[in-house]
Amino acid sequence: MPDDTVTEATTAAAAIAVPPEHHARNEIFAFAIGVAGWLVPGLGHALQKMWGRALGCFLTVGALVFLGVAMRGNLFSSEGGDAFGMLGYVADLGTGSFYFAARALETQGSDVAHAEGDYGTRFLAAAGVLNLLAALHAYEAARGRKA
Amino acid sequence: MIAPTDFHLSHFQAMTLFALLISIAFGFLSRRRTSERVKYIIWSLFLFLLIGVGIGWAMFPFSR
Numbered sequence: 001m002p003d004d005t006v007t008e009a010t011t012a013a014a015a016i017a018v019p020p021e022h023h024a025r026n027e028i029f030a031f032a033i034g035v036a037g038w039l040v041p042g043l044g045h046a047l048q049k050m051w052g053r054a055l056g057c058f059l060t061v062g063a064l065v066f067l068g069v070a071m072r073g074n075l076f077s078s079e080g081g082d083a084f085g086m087l088g089y090v091a092d093l094g095t096g097s098f099y100f101a102a103r104a105l106e107t108q109g110s111d112v113a114h115a116e117g118d119y120g121t122r123f124l125a126a127a128g129v130l131n132l133l134a135a136l137h138a139y140e141a142a143r144g145r146k147a
Numbered sequence: 148m149i150a151p152t153d154f155h156l157s158h159f160q161a162m163t164l165f166a167l168l169i170s171i172a173f174g175f176l177s178r179r180r181t182s183e184r185v186k187y188i189i190w191s192l193f194l195f196l197l198i199g200v201g202i203g204w205a206m207f208p209f210s211r
Contacts, residue, residue, distance in 0.1 A: 056175030
């Protein structure tokens with residue numbers, strides 16, 4: 001019998017042998033890791049002792065948020081009104097706790113009349129989407145997928 | 148409270164900074180070994196800049 005078949009058979013047998021409550025517990029743990037990664041960029045990886053990735057996520061998302069605010073980008077709120085405003089809000093909210101930090105930092109409001117403000121808006125949205133990607137990555141890693 | 152104000156960047160500087168940060172994040176997420184990460188970051192940054200400048204150059208005739 002070829003080796004691959006033996007490995008597949010062993011993995012399948014192991015999957016059957018694991019009790020369902022263990023699977024549910026793992027799924028809850030993975031979900032908690034994903035939420036933690038969303039709330040604080042890099043925390044999902046830090047909880048799994050992936051220090052390099054945790055630091056990379058924290059610093060890059062943090063830098064994007066800080067620069068976005070410094071360039072006076074538009075930080076969308078839930079009262080955006082139209083679909084694009086809501087989409088921007090979801091993207092901005094992707095930074096988790098950093099969204100509220102950005103709100104606190106942006107005391108002068110946005111200035112999208114200049115190119116810098118427009119770039120700032122993109123920086124903030126990109127930070128949110130990047131953090132959501134990182135949180136999803138941490139979730140997948142916690143589920144045991146190759147990361 | 149620290150309010151980051153008076154921060155001015157040119158279009159190219161903003162694009163480069165954006166490309167660098169995104170490349171670093173992608174490099175850390177998608178590669179494990181440091182050498183692979185560095186290679187990925189450099190390659191990704193280069194492609195970001197090349198495509199960004201390329202699109203800017205292609206749009207130039209329509210800007211006036």
